[in-house]
Amino acid sequence: MLDVFNSFYGLIPVTIAQSLIVSFVVLGVMLPFRILNFPDLTSEGAFPLGGCVCGTLIAAGVNPFLAVFVALLCGFAAGCTTAFIHLRFKINTLLAGILVMTMLYSINLRIMGRTNIPLFTYDTTFTLLAGPAANFAWVKIAIVGTLIALVVAAMLYFFMSEKGTSMRAVGASPDMAEAQGINVSTATIIGVGAASALSATGGSIMVQTQGFADVNMGFGILINGLAALIIGEAITGRQTILRQVLAPVVGSLIYYQLISFCLTLGLAPADLKFATGAFVLLMLALPNLRKSGGGSQIREKIRE
Amino acid sequence: MTDMLSVKGGTKIFYRGTQDERRALDGLDVTLKSGDFCIVIGSNGAGKSSFLNAVSGKLPLDSGKISIDGQDVTRLNAHRRAQFIARVFQDPMIGTAPTMTIGENMLLAELRGKPRGFSYGLTAARRARYSEQLAELNLGLENRLDMQVGLLSGGQRQSLSLVMAVSTHPKLLLLDEHTAALDPRTAKLVMDTTVRAVDQLKLTTMMVTHNMEHAINYGNRIIMMDAGKVLVDIGPEEKRGITVPDLIDRFHTKSDAIALQGA
Numbered sequence: 264m265l266d267v268f269n270s271f272y273g274l275i276p277v278t279i280a281q282s283l284i285v286s287f288v289v290l291g292v293m294l295p296f297r298i299l300n301f302p303d304l305t306s307e308g309a310f311p312l313g314g315c316v317c318g319t320l321i322a323a324g325v326n327p328f329l330a331v332f333v334a335l336l337c338g339f340a341a342g343c344t345t346a347f348i349h350l351r352f353k354i355n356t357l358l359a360g361i362l363v364m365t366m367l368y369s370i371n372l373r374i375m376g377r378t379n380i381p382l383f384t385y386d387t388t389f390t391l392l393a394g395p396a397a398n399f400a401w402v403k404i405a406i407v408g409t410l411i412a413l414v415v416a417a418m419l420y421f422f423m424s425e426k427g428t429s430m431r432a433v434g435a436s437p438d439m440a441e442a443q444g445i446n447v448s449t450a451t452i453i454g455v456g457a458a459s460a461l462s463a464t465g466g467s468i469m470v471q472t473q474g475f476a477d478v479n480m481g482f483g484i485l486i487n488g489l490a491a492l493i494i495g496e497a498i499t500g501r502q503t504i505l506r507q508v509l510a511p512v513v514g515s516l517i518y519y520q521l522i523s524f525c526l527t528l529g530l531a532p533a534d535l536k537f538a539t540g541a542f543v544l545l546m547l548a549l550p551n552l553r554k555s556g557g558g559s560q561i562r563e564k565i566r567e
Numbered sequence: 568m569t570d571m572l573s574v575k576g577g578t579k580i581f582y583r584g585t586q587d588e589r590r591a592l593d594g595l596d597v598t599l600k601s602g603d604f605c606i607v608i609g610s611n612g613a614g615k616s617s618f619l620n621a622v623s624g625k626l627p628l629d630s631g632k633i634s635i636d637g638q639d640v641t642r643l644n645a646h647r648r649a650q651f652i653a654r655v656f657q658d659p660m661i662g663t664a665p666t667m668t669i670g671e672n673m674l675l676a677e678l679r680g681k682p683r684g685f686s687y688g689l690t691a692a693r694r695a696r697y698s699e700q701l702a703e704l705n706l707g708l709e710n711r712l713d714m715q716v717g718l719l720s721g722g723q724r725q726s727l728s729l730v731m732a733v734s735t736h737p738k739l740l741l742l743d744e745h746t747a748a749l750d751p752r753t754a755k756l757v758m759d760t761t762v763r764a765v766d767q768l769k770l771t772t773m774m775v776t777h778n779m780e781h782a783i784n785y786g787n788r789i790i791m792m793d794a795g796k797v798l799v800d801i802g803p804e805e806k807r808g809i810t811v812p813d814l815i816d817r818f819h820t821k822s823d824a825i826a827l828q829g830a
Binding site for chain 1: 665676
């Protein structure tokens with residue numbers, strides 16, 4: 264038992280670094296889902312898109328900071344496409360997301376020209392910022408942590424600004440937003456675009472820390488993001504915009520520690536996706552389970 | 568006095584060219600003078616909602632022209648027309664943003680039709696102003712600016728919705744059966760607030776209602792619609808002293824006459 268605890272303890276810093284990176288994706292899941300009321304799956308394609316674009320550019324000798332920025336822009340374009348497909352052709356948001364995500368797989372392959380690009384030998388934003396210390400988990404935590412703090416602060420400020428308030432209104436009541444002179448389509452496109460930009464940024468940071476870009480790297484990231492979001496919201500609540508913006512980061516930090524703990528306890532990695540899916544299902548089903556729980560109580564009363 | 572709203576030959580046909588073709592608006596002509604408080608009545612499917620939606624921009628016309636205060640708005644989208652128009656919806660859940668606070672809802676309304684920037688939204692000056700505006704309702708909302716609107720009762724939400732609508736002095740106020748979902752006592756409260764605001768600010772107002780008593784007691788004009796047209800237009804002179812039976816009588820005489828002509 265002590266062994267298990269020791270190996271879990273040893274993994275904590277690495278897991279924190281990973282969860283901070285995935286926080287970008289969780290923020291990218293939260294924004295359309297909670298702020299715009301636009302259930303979106305584009306993240307699943309935008310995350311590897313960011314990784315592939317960034318990896319390809321770094322391998323081509325482009326400045327890593329510029330590579331991250333281009334990855335961000337590509338993610339933005341992907342999100343805008345999903346929102347546009349939904350608004351223009353009245354296709355369900357989830358289906359629009361699946362379409363874009365599927366097409367992105369081919370695009371990602373085309374961008375890289377192969378399925379995997381190793382980046383160990385290239386300079387990344389981390390080696391440029393921290394030099395040889397870049398591989399220490401705590402250095403990654405400091406760099407990504409600072410960045411995510413800035414992003415969360417910027418989002419918090421934006422959602423309390425005049426423009427951000429109107430974006431939230433689009434999700435809260437589109438009819439009301441329109442009647443208040445808000446362009447619902449523009450707000451939706453920019454919002455979903457920004458969300459995918461966040462996911463793509465997460466992907467671009469991920470490839471630099473793991474040392475390679477892979478076309479399959481996004482598989483299941485959306486469900487991980489959703490699970491993290493649900494955990495985060497269970498802890499912070501959603502009553503204020505501060506809580507809503509903090510939930511993804513808090514949730515991600517806890518969710519990946521839980522996963523790490525389960526893995527050290529002996530959960531087979533192959534079963535991980537099932538466990539995550541079952542967890543998300545359970546959390547989503549909980550309100551209904553409670554209701555039927557009330558029903559069984561009544562039944563017991565009848566039996567008495 | 569100038570015309571605040573003018574609809575000329577407004578036509579909207581749903582399912583055109585199919586068996587289900589339906590003329591929602593059929594060459595509708597309506598003019599509202601500045602300061603008019605016009606009640607729109609008519610049976611279900613008469614075109615009241617289509618009329619309101621055509622004016623607000625939610626329903627683009629197939630043909631015809633709409634101008635507000637002399638400006639042609641026919642080609643403007645709903646969100647562009649919002650600079651002239653404020654609207655209170657029938658459903659209290661739609662007219663406000665339930666997951667946002669009272670203060671944020673007031674902010675959204677204040678910036679209706681104005682450019683929105685990146686500056687902080689709910690400044691201290693704005694909060695003070697909103698409290699003042701909400702205090703006039705006597706519902707205690709002025710002390711609850713940070714409360715989520717979803718926690719308010721239907722009547723409170725409609726009252727808030729009304730304050731949001733009139734606070735910007737819109738050129739045109741559209742009321743879409745805005746008391747229909749409320750109990751009679753609350754409906755009266757909201758109606759009284761409406762009349763007070765409209766009188767005070769001299770707003771040009773269009774109110775759709777199914778409530779004949781409201782049609783009689785409020786406003787200075789009644790438009791009765793049928794089959795996408797204005798059937799009866801009762802002006803200020805005639806409206807004084809009119810009763811519910813009178814109104815129903817006029818409606819039937821007119822629609823019978825049309826039915827006979829058609830036969």
